[in-house]
Amino acid sequence: MDILKRLNNILIQIKNISNKKNVNVIAVSKTFNLDYIQPILDSGHIHFGENRVKEALLKWSNVKKINSNIKIHLVGKLQSNKIKDAFQIFSYIHSLDTEKLALLLDKEEKKNNIKVKYFIQVNFGNEIQKSGVSINKLTEFILFCRTNTSLDIVGLMCIPPLNEDPSKYFKILKNIAEKNNFLELSMGMSGDYLSAVENGSTFVRIGSAIFGDRTN
Numbered sequence: 001m002d003i004l005k006r007l008n009n010i011l012i013q014i015k016n017i018s019n020k021k022n023v024n025v026i027a028v029s030k031t032f033n034l035d036y037i038q039p040i041l042d043s044g045h046i047h048f049g050e051n052r053v054k055e056a057l058l059k060w061s062n063v064k065k066i067n068s069n070i071k072i073h074l075v076g077k078l079q080s081n082k083i084k085d086a087f088q089i090f091s092y093i094h095s096l097d098t099e100k101l102a103l104l105l106d107k108e109e110k111k112n113n114i115k116v117k118y119f120i121q122v123n124f125g126n127e128i129q130k131s132g133v134s135i136n137k138l139t140e141f142i143l144f145c146r147t148n149t150s151l152d153i154v155g156l157m158c159i160p161p162l163n164e165d166p167s168k169y170f171k172i173l174k175n176i177a178e179k180n181n182f183l184e185l186s187m188g189m190s191g192d193y194l195s196a197v198e199n200g201s202t203f204v205r206i207g208s209a210i211f212g213d214r215t216n
């Protein structure tokens, strides 16, 4: 099946269960080149995800000049020395997870007169995935960001632990988001996006189910 058919099937599946709520599909195009992605771009799809700043700049800078509606999401870790470059290409950053990074982003936003939307990445405590704020520090971290920065934090993001039922984690994240008045939730990938949508996700990050397996 071609990538556009796969995307369209996913959009239909999501529409059928999302209960009129608007769910955004981020097509995670990391490692794939523009020629391969083009049919999805031509279809008018808006949201794309990348995990490397340099790759995103090279791939998307010209596309964004031609079509300013396109939104590129950083779904991977952001190193502090890449912030300036990241601001040139990303509309959303899904990996806000330390006080140091929050302060740096705030400073650079003000210096460059730029506003980006952020998700706080939450770590539910599996060992492989070290990024993210641990659940017992999350309330404190949200308060820190709201008190000490003017970052536009729209919601929470998570990657549930592997080999566990993800719905438990999606429910926990949804609950915390509501308590903290966040409207958006970045949860759900190729293997669990339907469960994520059922549990209130508003941004699903889907790579291989659209583009096929990544070789690197």
Ligand SMILES: *Cc1c(COP(=O)(O)O)cnc(C)c1O
Residues within 6 Å of the ligand: 028, 030, 051, 075, 076, 159, 189, 190, 191, 205, 206, 207, 208, 209
């Ligand atoms: C690569 C990546 C995705 C997409 O993963 P698939 O399983 O291919 O859908 C989603 N979120 C993050 C944070 C990623 O790094």
